[in-house]
């Protein structure tokens with residue numbers, strides 16, 4: 082029996098639930114990324130580093146809700162903060178004291194953020210940051226990286242993959258390809274694409290569209306395409322060149338923010354963007370995002386200025402309480418050190434296994450986030466990562482699942498995420514399972 086068949090034979094209850102859900106929910110899932118063939122596991126419980134599916138199978142979880150569950154599942158401190166707040170109300174539609182406290186904690190971690198506004202998600206954070214950049218500069222053009230995902234908003238859902246239906250364009254001048262039906266041309270025709278870790282590509286587009294570009298939105302460490310860290314000097318060059326062309330620099334730290342360091346990529350790489358987008362880690366497992374940065378820019382937000390930012394659920398006390406518990410009580414400096422230590426141990430262990438087994442694969446990582454890439458050389462761009470052996474990745478995915486590990490998010494381009502709840506024993510157990518699975522793939 083192959084890995085795929087193993088997976089199906091141990092998940093009959095998930096199969097049944099998928100059938101039920103598919104009748105009322107497209108694909109039976111809340112977001113396309115939650116679907117994999119022929120059906121995903123349906124989760125009935127979670128705790129720490131583990132989730133249990135409806136058949137009672139336990140999995141060591143490295144998807145961690147696409148890196149959002151930094152504290153681990155059902156953390157008792159966060160759960161208590163949520164229940165305590167729920168007893169006092171979940172939505173006021175008027176401000177309370179928790180929002181400023183959380184904003185202050187984020188500003189402590191990110192000195193580059195003078196002021197911020199909260200959203201419910203990462204997609205809203207990037208959408209509002211781009212709107213603000215356009216409002217501040219009066220220019221409409223937006224630069225983004227090929228293969229980078231910034232959420233499903235109309236202006237940014239462009240070239241999140243290497244196109245297969247049209248020519249991809251040369252590496253230094255990738256084509257802009259809209260990734261969904263239903264997006265009007267006007268929404269994305271000002272979105273231009275550059276290659277990650279390729280400063281000539283950025284300079285080419287800046288020159289070509291000089292005077293039209295409001296901002297460059299960039300994940301400083303790419304997390305679509307596995308984890309692709311910036312090459313030495315790349316971010317410094319990006320900062321210099323965006324200043325030279327008078328273009329605002331937005332760091333999309335939705336995934337890496339408060340994750341690869343207390344102060345995310347800004348701290349890790351020592352770069353000062355104009356605006357930063359956050360989500361995932363800052364909400365302690367509840368739906369929370371934020372965008373913030375320079376005071377002069379943030380003061381353009383309504384009611385102070387002309388750039389509108391609205392939302393019934395914005396800065397609601399429930400997510401504020403969860404975020405505060407997560408950032409102030411759970412994610413201590415010690416926890417970051419431990420997550421990084423485990424991240425190093427896991428990446429080194431994976432590299433040794435790949436070497437021993439002799440597979441054309443490699444490991445890329447930034448602290449606790451990383452991934453096995455089924456390409457022989459570490460990729461520096463999404464295009465290089467995209468040339469991976471997808472059939473081999475698929476075997477790895479089902480092999481790990483059928484042995485009780487969710488090794489990463491559910492696509493070759495996702496990453497593994499080690500949380501504050503993972504232990505050395507989890508890592509070592511996972512490495513043993515990985516060795517068995519990769520040996521089976523090799524044979």
Ligand SMILES: Cc1ncc(COP(=O)(O)O)c(C=O)c1O
Pocket residue numbers: 147201202203204205207230231232233300304333334335336360361370
């Ligand atoms: C870098 C990045 N930006 C934005 C988003 C969108 O965030 P959300 O799913 O919270 O809307 C994601 C989602 O994974 C992301 O990885």
